[in-house]
Amino acid sequence: MTKRYHVTTFGCQMNEHDSERMKGMLESLGYGETAERADADLILFNTCSIREKADERFVAHLHDAKIIKRGKPGTVIGVGGCWAQSMKDLVFEQFPFVDVAFGPGQVPKLAEFLTTDSITAQGYFEFEGFPAHLPTKRDRPHQAWLQISVGCNMKCSYCIVPSTRGRESSRPFEELVAEAERLAADGVVEITLLGQNVNAYGRDLRPQPRKFAELLHAVDAIPGIRRVRYTSPHPQDIKQDVVEAHRDLDSICEHIHLPLQAGSSKILKAMRRTYNRERFLDRVEMIRAGVPDVALSTDIIVGFPGETEEDFQETLEVCEAVQFDSAFTFVFSARRGTEAATFTEGLVSREEKVDRMRRLVEVVQRNAHERAQRFVGRTMEVLIEGPSRTDPSRLRGRTTHNKAVNFQGFGEPGTFTQVEITSATSQTLMGEQSLVDLALLR
Numbered sequence: 204m205t206k207r208y209h210v211t212t213f214g215c216q217m218n219e220h221d222s223e224r225m226k227g228m229l230e231s232l233g234y235g236e237t238a239e240r241a242d243a244d245l246i247l248f249n250t251c252s253i254r255e256k257a258d259e260r261f262v263a264h265l266h267d268a269k270i271i272k273r274g275k276p277g278t279v280i281g282v283g284g285c286w287a288q289s290m291k292d293l294v295f296e297q298f299p300f301v302d303v304a305f306g307p308g309q310v311p312k313l314a315e316f317l318t319t320d321s322i323t324a325q326g327y328f329e330f331e332g333f334p335a336h337l338p339t340k341r342d343r344p345h346q347a348w349l350q351i352s353v354g355c356n357m358k359c360s361y362c363i364v365p366s367t368r369g370r371e372s373s374r375p376f377e378e379l380v381a382e383a384e385r386l387a388a389d390g391v392v393e394i395t396l397l398g399q400n401v402n403a404y405g406r407d408l409r410p411q412p413r414k415f416a417e418l419l420h421a422v423d424a425i426p427g428i429r430r431v432r433y434t435s436p437h438p439q440d441i442k443q444d445v446v447e448a449h450r451d452l453d454s455i456c457e458h459i460h461l462p463l464q465a466g467s468s469k470i471l472k473a474m475r476r477t478y479n480r481e482r483f484l485d486r487v488e489m490i491r492a493g494v495p496d497v498a499l500s501t502d503i504i505v506g507f508p509g510e511t512e513e514d515f516q517e518t519l520e521v522c523e524a525v526q527f528d529s530a531f532t533f534v535f536s537a538r539r540g541t542e543a544a545t546f547t548e549g550l551v552s553r554e555e556k557v558d559r560m561r562r563l564v565e566v567v568q569r570n571a572h573e574r575a576q577r578f579v580g581r582t583m584e585v586l587i588e589g590p591s592r593t594d595p596s597r598l599r600g601r602t603t604h605n606k607a608v609n610f611q612g613f614g615e616p617g618t619f620t621q622v623e624i625t626s627a628t629s630q631t632l633m634g635e636q637s638l639v640d641l642a643l644l645r
């Protein structure tokens with residue numbers, strides 16, 4: 204009988220992509236996927252440790268797996284990703300029912316474990332480069348991730364990632380272009396380039412260093428690739444050549460995720476973000492001068508140690524000045540092993556953090572709502588993703604700005620259509636399929 208696996212993924216797109224590679228690898232070993240964790244012979248978790256909440260959520264799931272294993276002792280439990288890496292062998296001490304643990308991206312180690320009949324629990328926590336050429340089982344046939352680098356050389360004082368994903372290392376340029384070509388041949392129309400700091404891509408390549416903008420040009424040139432996205436850039440490294448790629452190349456989407464983190468230069472310094480408020484605003488100006496209609500999204504942390512009410516006001520001011528199209532907002536959470544976890548001065552109380560979050564979300568949503576109104580009345584190209592989550596009689600898709608669109612119409616997932624936008628909230632656009640496209644369908 205075929206062995207069955209079940210994977211639960213937490214965290215970022217990098218993890219989602221790693222899970223697709225785990226699934227591809229498992230299927231090549233003869234495993235089949237099951238929708239129910241309780242039916243699986245192999246229960247896998249791809250974990251995240253970015254904030255305390257992520258840890259708590261995951262540990263509850265792990266407990267569920269433990270109960271399943273109690274009833275079916277042969278079940279193998281595997282834990283991969285950032286939480287596993289940050290815990291290392293402590294995983295086995297604290298959770299003795301875990302059979303295998305491995306760091307982010309170490310998918311081949313999982314294969315090694317499964318194919319060697321190991322009777323003892325195994326942990327794999329060495330940093331190794333990117334294991335290429337693994338089969339991938341994509342969630343959406345027409346959309347693909349392409350990981351362009353591993354690791355991160357920045358030292359943001361709040362962030363656990365440099366310690367879980369190691370030093371930055373770029374994948375060879377030719378290898379990436381060849382993979383993008385294979386994806387296009389396989390029917391992929393949208394590629395998202397993934398890295399912890401994508402615009403640092405290529406500086407470490409030898410003998411020929413490369414630039415991120417060069418990679419954008421090369422992927423844009425591949426026939427069939429209609430949309431190229433990337434995440435995440437660091438505001439420090441976003442340069443004119445990347446803005447020009449957005450302006451000049453058809454496939455590079457009109458969306459940039461530019462993580463602000465805080466609006467106060469003092470807090471940015473304590474975060475080791477390497478830019479100050481003025482420099483961030485200057486980057487935004489440069490981007491908007493090149494691509495006036497660009498959608499900007501961001502990440503913001505409130506309640507960092509030492510953040511006073513005045514510092515927080517500066518975050519609100521930057522939000523009002525930039526008018527982000529969307530923002531992910533987080534309450535600071537001390538992470539094991541990070542510099543900020545050792546800060547003891549100016550700690551912000553729980554109540555204050557919650558209150559700042561509430562006030563920030565208000566500003567973010569009002570601005571996003573106002574910004575979204577510019578789309579109303581326009582007819583926009585939408586990549587169809589499937590039925591709407593809230594109303595299955597409607598379709599859902601995305602514009603180049605990465606705005607979700609809910610609309611009345613017809614079309615297969617993975618195809619493009621024109622939608623006239625009739626209204627907009629801070630999160631979603633609503634619309635009707637253009638009559639021209641409807642006529643084509645008849």
Ligand code: 5AD
Pocket residue numbers: 253254361362363462464502503504533534535536537538
């Ligand atoms: N506490 C709160 N938010 C954090 N982030 C990263 N580390 C922390 C932390 N310790 C946020 C940052 C980052 C996003 C992915 O998560 O805003 O950009």
Ligand code: SF4
Pocket residue numbers: 213214215216217218250251252253284285363364367368
């Ligand atoms: Fe992704 Fe960071 Fe979570 Fe790791 S800790 S999965 S890099 S979000």
